[in-house]
Amino acid sequence: MVDVILSLNAGSSSIKFSAYQLSAGQLLPLAHGQVDDIGDDTTFMAGPASGHPTAQPVDAPRGSVDHRAALGLAVDWLKRDEQGCDVVAVGHRVVHGGPDYAEPVLADPAVLERLRTFIPLAPLHQPHNLAGVEAALQAFPDAAQVLCFDTAFHRSHPFVADTFALPRRFYDDGVRRYGFHGLSYEFVSRKLRLLAPGLSRGRVIIAHLGNGASVCALRDGRSVASTMGFTALDGLPMGTRCGQLDPGVVLYLLSEKGMSAAEITDLLYKQSGLKGISAISHDMRELEASDDPAARDAIDYFVARVRREIGGLAATIGGVDAIVFTGGIGEHATHVREQVLGDMGWLGVHLDRRANGRNAQIISLADSQTVVFVIPTDEDRMIAEHTAEVAGLLNVRPSGLQFARLTA
Structure with missing residues (x-):
């Protein structure tokens, strides 16, 4: 049997997983997959870490x-297709830790009860996320x-980056800027x-x-400010979220349009962003391939907001030494990156268009005062590393370096 750490990301109707083998003092990618349409016409895709997942049988009634x-x-698939696996630890992505949790923790009833209070x-x-934790506790x-x-x-944000200009009692009650995508930022920062x-x-x-x-914005590897706030709606426009x-x-939609809270939630989370502006798609690839002027409007708005936020965050930390692009658009949308950075000489950025066009790791010119990187993110890997650290299974060094197995 192979000792394995599972990284789980549980959604409303899906579970994404990545498996990492503990072997010879290293954390090795083993497999990945996704179960979709839980509770309906369930589908299951899985495959080795080095390849693309393929459809797997689901022997269960609708x-x-x-x-x-x-x-x-x-x-079952891991045990069958990956020569047997012994799951020794499971790492879970939990979107909200509220004001209490500044680092990963072991799950216990008290922690889970506290996390349920953050559901609103x-x-x-x-x-x-918590349903996935409960399922894993029963399974393992x-x-x-x-x-x-x-x-x-x-x-690690200072107070001014976390608060809203509301009466202080709301801050004390937890109404504050939390920021999200933290696992991605931490992985990229380590890289x-x-x-x-x-x-x-x-x-x-x-x-x-x-x-x-x-x-x-980071200083010395620590988050100083982020564009996301109380919820994952704030900041930049997204695929279907307004930013x-x-x-x-919102007050106008409530009072003048008679929309309910549920209707507004659906509008802001699922019908807005790139999808809403373009009325075509939430997918940047489809928008870039379209000749519809509305697609161009959506891209232009996205680019403008990214530029605005980079400029504002640069002011927050007193300038910039490096800019890093990550995520699906950040890693692959060369034209978006060029539009964001094309005339940012005032910020010390001089783009190397050829390097940018081939998605090189460094896409700024050698004489650029600000160095621009493209670094693929890996939140699953970050979860696995945290899990190894907290569970005491490995003495983890950042993101893929050698490990040393701890002994009792």
Whole structure:
């Protein structure tokens, strides 16, 4: 049997997983997959870490697969197709850790009960994250269960970056800017520390651009400010989320349009962003391929907001030594990156268009005062590393370096 750490990301109707083997003092990618349409016409895709996942059989009647059964599909496949696996620890992505959790923790009843109180802060994510935890606790009662929070990386913010200009009692009640995408930012920050130790200790802006999008300012590897706030709606426009919005718009929708809270939630989370502006798609690739003027409008607005947020965050940390692009758009949309950075000489950025066009790791010219990187993110890997650290299984060094197995 092979000792394995599972990284789990449980959604409302899906479970994504990645498996990492503990072997010879290293954490090795083993496999990955996804169970979709839980509770309906469930589908299951899985494959080795080095290849693309393929369709796997789901031997279950319609409507019978819940989160626990979905996790069982993944484990049975791992034992069958990956020469047997012993799951010794499970790491979970939990979107909201509230004001309490600044680092990953072992799951226990008290922690889970506290996390349920944060469901109103992340109603589209938190209940399903916790359902995945409950399923894993039942499936692997002897394995360490480690909770990794998307908000934890931002708990180093100063007060002025976390508060709203509301009466102080609301801040004390938890109404504050939490920031998200923390697991991605932490992974990329660790990678940058390996690639450019000196720059990583300076003033860094990371743009996580994908279906969900945000920008974060770091100093000495610690988050100073982020564009996302109380919820994952704030800041940049996203695939289907609106981004920054005058709160008066919500009041207008309530009072003048007679929309309910549920209708407004659906509008802001699922019908807005790139999809809403273009009326075509939430997918940047489709928008870039379209000749419809509305597609161009959506891209232009996205680019303008990214530029605005980078400029604002640069002011927050007193300039920039490095900018990093990550996420699906950040890693692959060369034209978007060029539009964002094309005339940012005032910020010390001089883009190397040829390097940018081939998605090189460094896309700035040699004489650029600000160095621009493209670094692929890997939140699953970050979860696995945290899980190994917290469970005491490995003495982890950042992001893919050698490990040393701990002994009792």
